[in-house]
Amino acid sequence: MPGIKKLGKQTCRFANPPVIISSGTVVGPKEGQGPLGPYFHRVCADSLLGEASWERAERALLKNAFQLALDSAGLQPKDIDVLLAGDLLNQIISANYTARDLGIPFLGLYGACSTMVESMALGAMLIDGGFAGRVLQGASSHYNTAERQFRAPAEFGNQRALTAQWTVTGAGATVLSAKGMGPRITHATIGKVVDLGVKDASDMGSAMAPAVADTIITHLADTGRKPEEYDLIISGDLASIGKALVQQLVSKAGYEISEIYTDCGCIIYDPTQDVHAGGSGCGCSAVVMGSYLLQEMARGKFRRVLAIGSGALLSPVATLQGESIPGIGHAIVLEAWPDNRVSGAGD
Amino acid sequence: MDNQQHLNQSGQQAIQEYQQMIKQAKPKPPVIKNSFWAFVVGGTICIIGQGLMNLFTAQGLGSLDASAATATVLVFASALLTGLGVYNDLGKFAGAGSIVPITGFANAMVAPALEFKREGMVFGVAARLFSIAGPVLVFGFVTSWLIGLVTFIFT
Amino acid sequence: MEYLKAFLVGGAICVLGQLLMDLTSYRITPAHILVGFVTAGAILSALNLYQPLVNFAGAGATVPLPGFGHALAQGAIQGVQAKGLLGAFGGGVEATSIGVSAAVVFGYLVAVIFSPKGE
Known part of the structure; x- marks a missing residue:
């Protein structure tokens, strides 16, 4: 028996969009x-944040993001029913220790770099089901914690592959509520x-592209929508190679998205910043969606967005x-x- | 084999097609530029090594001792530059030019040890000193032992 | 002239490593290069093919990692000649002991004194 709010194969349509x-x-x-510097709520002067280790620095980023999101909604931790968070580190320690505090x-949650959207x-x-009134979401990543866990320590003198991406040092958080002002989440496609057999740990974009393309295609089929019905389709951290592959895979399925499609990993850094293919990490989509995307939606630049x-x-x-x-x-x-408003960097 | 069977419903053909797409989308490494810098940096480290060799030989050391003293100085310099965070900047453009000389071996020891310092002196620094150097020593010593064994048998 | 030879031969060995990484699949990592070059140097040395290069290029052949393999191989051979089978175990290690020990000591000291700078 299909769920009453389910649409097609994998999509939920919320009755009262949170x-x-x-x-x-x-x-x-x-x-x-x-290039997105001015959009972020806070930019740290150094990546250690005065902490004793990179891992603690990542936790500080995440906690800070939660604090900013709560403050800007005028809420305390006790006003939140559920916290949903995750990161890239073993046993998601950034999220666990922050939740402890x-x-x-x-x-x-562990969804690798998809964690922010997964949590949203x-x-x-949870909210549309009536199980919570307010939910706090967040995700973080840190270049120095991720590189030494997944690849090589920063001091090792190797050359990074051209397909390699730069793990974003950053954390993003959002507060979802059953009522209030701001953009709504109307659908979710799980x-x-x-x-498709990618084995190169320096080529994450190629590894993720088929899954992202599959979700975009399924979403369009489930909702019966055309890509033109969106002002923007934005993926999390595919970077330049993954983005090109998604466009090809989606166009093979008969949808043309290149006009409205972008990727957080392609816009967070400037090409002169020596990041090779672009940005990656849980923090990449979390900070771009939590700042640039929401602020531009508030300004009216985008009205309906598909975020993957x-x-x-x-x-x-x-x-x-x-x-x-x-x-x-x-x-x-x-x-x-x-008439919605969301908190911006200046608020 | 086993792995391929578990690749959800996509099937072999989709996988092969996709690998082809990746091949076209991937940028090619700048082989000429990389090789040029590997040559220049690697060669320069060897010139410094030669200078040290000559210096130690002039001090009266035999060729084996002069060689060992040279290695020691180069290892020290590389360890220091790694600690200062300079060696990885060299590696960015020098590639194998900073990996293949003995200085690269030292960098491969110091970098993980330094990065895992916060995990303590035993499981952090000391254990990680050998995370890359360990395999080098294992294969080096085993090969050396085999060569000794063969020499023993045939003499 | 001596310096030019060291530069050319040392540089060429490095280029070989670079080409191995650039032209083959991603599976050849710097760690594989380190292991492979030491082993290759030892084998070439045992076949008497490396000593001529050392004679020609000096530090150009001893500073790159195949030179480390060369020292291991020659140490083992000389060890066997001096002490028999025991030398097969000790010879290579003895010949490279100063360099290895230096790397351990300096590596330890640097790791203790400095803090990781990260990116």
């Missing part, structure tokens, strides 16, 4: 110097794990054992409501 009432984004210096009922989709379900969180479910152990890298993509539809 509202993103506030957001908070915190980034490192490199992201602050990038906040004392909000917590569900930890789940948060919207992605399948798709794996893209995750490469990379495990260093499995990779060494010769396994390929599975990808996943989750999508949500954000819709500006008439």
Whole structure:
């Protein structure tokens, strides 16, 4: 028996679309110097944030993002029913330790870099299902924690591949509420794990592209919508190579999206910042969607947006054992409501 | 094999088609430029090594000792530059030019040890010193032992 | 002239490593290059093919990692000649002990003194 709010194969349509009432984004210096610098709520002067380790610095970013999102909605942690968060580190320690400090009922998530959109989709379900009134979501990543866990330590003198992406140092958080002012989440399309055999840990974009394309195609089929009905389709962290591949895969299925399609990993850095293919990490989509996207929606630049969180479910152990890298993509539809306002960087 | 069977419903043909698409989308590494810098930086490190060799030989060291003293100085310099965060900047454009000389070996020891300093002296620094150097020593020592064994048998 | 030879031969060995990484699949990492070059150097040395290069290029052949393999191989051979089978175990390690020990000591000290700078 299909769910009463289910549409097609993988999509939920919310009966009372939950509202993103506030957001908070915190980034490192490199992201602050990038083209989206002015959009972020806070730019840190250095990537250690005065902490004793990179891992603690990432936690500080995440906690800061939560604080900013709560403050801008005028809320305390006790006003939140559920916290949904995750990150890239083993046992999602950034989210776990931050949740310990906040004392909000917590569900930890691992969706690799798709975690932010995954958390927003789940948060919207909790609210529209009537299980929560307000849900706090967040995700973080840090260049120095991710590189040493998944690849090589920063001081190692190797050349990064041209397909490699730069893990964003940053965290983003959003508060979803059953009522209030702000853009609504009207639909969520839960992605399948798709794996087309990519094994190169320096080429995450290619590993994730099939999953993201699959989710976009499924979403359009489930809702019966055409790409033109969206002002923007934005994926999380595919960067230049993954983005090109998604366009090809989606156009093979008969949809033309290139005019309205972009990727957070392609816009967060300037090409002169030596990031090779572009940005990646949980923080990439979390900070771009939590700042640039919501602020431009508030300004009326985009009214209906399909946002896809893209995750490469990379495990260093499995990779060494010769396994390929599975990808996943989750999508949500954000819709500006008439007369809505969201908190901006200046608020 | 097993892995391929588990690749959801996509099937072999979709996988092969996709690998073809990736091949076309991927940028090619600038082989000439990379090789040029590898040559210049690697060669320069060897010139410095030769200078040190000559210096130590002039001090009266035999060729083996002069060689060991040279390695020691180069290793020290590389460890220091790694600690200062300079060696990885060199590696960005020098590639193999900074990996293949003995200085690259030292960098491969220091970089993980330094990065895992916060995990403590035993499981952090000391264990990680050998995360890349360990395999080098294992294969080096085993090969050396095999060569000794073969020499022993045939003499 | 001596310096030119060291430059040319040392540079050429590095280019070989670069080409191995650039032209083959991503599976050849710097760690593979380190392991492969030491092993290759030892084998070439055992076949008496490396000593001529050392004679020609000096540090150009001893500073790159195949030179480390060369020292391991020659140490083992000389060890066997001096001490028999025991030398097969000790010879290579003895010949490279100063360099390896230096790397351990300096590596440890640097890791203790400095903090990771990250990016």
